[in-house]
Amino acid sequence: GENVEQHPSTLSVQEGDSAVIKCTYSDSASNYFPWYKQELGKGPQLIIDIRSNVGEKKDQRIAVTLNKTAKHFSLHITETQPEDSAVYFCAASIEAAGNKLTFGGGTRVLVKP
Amino acid sequence: DAGVIQSPRHEVTEMGQEVTLRCKPISGHDYLFWYRQTMMRGLELLIYFNNNVPIDDSGMPEDRFSAKMPNASFSTLKIQPSEPRDSAVYFCASGSAVIVPYEQYFGPGTRLTVT
Numbered sequence A: 001g002e003n004v005e006q007h008p009s010t011l012s013v014q015e016g017d018s019a020v021i022k023c024t025y026s027d028s029a030s031n032y033f034p035w036y037k038q039e040l041g042k043g044p045q046l047i048i049d050i051r052s053n054v055g056e057k058k059d060q061r062i063a064v065t066l067n068k069t070a071k072h073f074s075l076h077i078t079e080t081q082p083e084d085s086a087v088y089f090c091a092a093s094i095e096a097a098g099n100k101l102t103f104g105g106g107t108r109v110l111v112k113p
Numbered sequence B: 001d002a003g004v005i006q007s008p009r010h011e012v013t014e015m016g017q018e019v020t021l022r023c024k025p026i027s028g029h030d031y032l033f034w035y036r037q038t039m040m041r042g043l044e045l046l047i048y049f050n051n052n053v054p055i056d057d058s059g060m061p062e063d064r065f066s067a068k069m070p071n072a073s074f075s076t077l078k079i080q081p082s083e084p085r086d087s088a089v090y091f092c093a094s095g096s097a098v099i100v101p102y103e104q105y106f107g108p109g110t111r112l113t114v115t
Helices: none
Strands: A004-007 A010-014 A019-025 A030-038 A045-051 A056-059 A062-067 A072-077 A086-094 A101-103 A107-112 B005-007 B010-013 B019-024 B031-038 B042-050 B053-056 B065-071 B074-079 B088-095 B104-106 B110-114
Touching: A004 A086, A010 A019, A019 A030, A019 A086, A019 A107, A030 A062, A045 A056, A045 A062, A045 B104, A072 A086, A101 B042, B005 B088, B010 B019, B019 B088, B019 B110, B031 B074, B031 B104, B042 B065, B042 B074, B053 B065, B074 B088
Parallel strands: A010 A107, B010 B110
Antiparallel strands: A004 A019, A019 A072, A030 A045, A030 A086, A056 A062, A062 A072, A086 A101, A086 A107, B005 B019, B019 B074, B031 B042, B031 B088, B042 B053, B065 B074, B088 B104, B088 B110
């Protein structure tokens, strides 16, 4: 089955700096890659996703890149703010498996003011 | 839309008791997922349904766990008998293969503590 590795497990950045989280996946058939943000005491919230037919997608201060050849994808947060502090999860899905997602282990991001 | 609704938000029970967690998916979604989250194992998919039919229950840890989806707007996850190692946050998520394929939306979770 699919395996998703996520790094780093913790990330501390200064407010205003950029944060980058990287994920690798094992199954080349995966074609959908979402990112979720989880704040304390809440459920994961979908913040951005990318499908295998594009290499990059941006939404304001966040962007995701995908390298299908290397089987890795990354989340980039620019101009970080204290409210970006949370746990971020990447995930991958294979169309043949329906909507089933396999999640990475999560990255705890702390933005220091 | 109210989003995915889960109840109760917190449950504390004694070992050996039956626990039932409830979920109402987003209207119009045809997929429903149950996840468990722990510090040690992260987010684990337990089971998912498509059009009320269980598709993959390979993540259900053992026979003490069961899930049902009697209609498109309601699902339950039952643990009987409960054990301390079942303590975790249980999330329900829903999605659609048609509206926006693959996107899943999570509920707020039920924090279960088994003493």
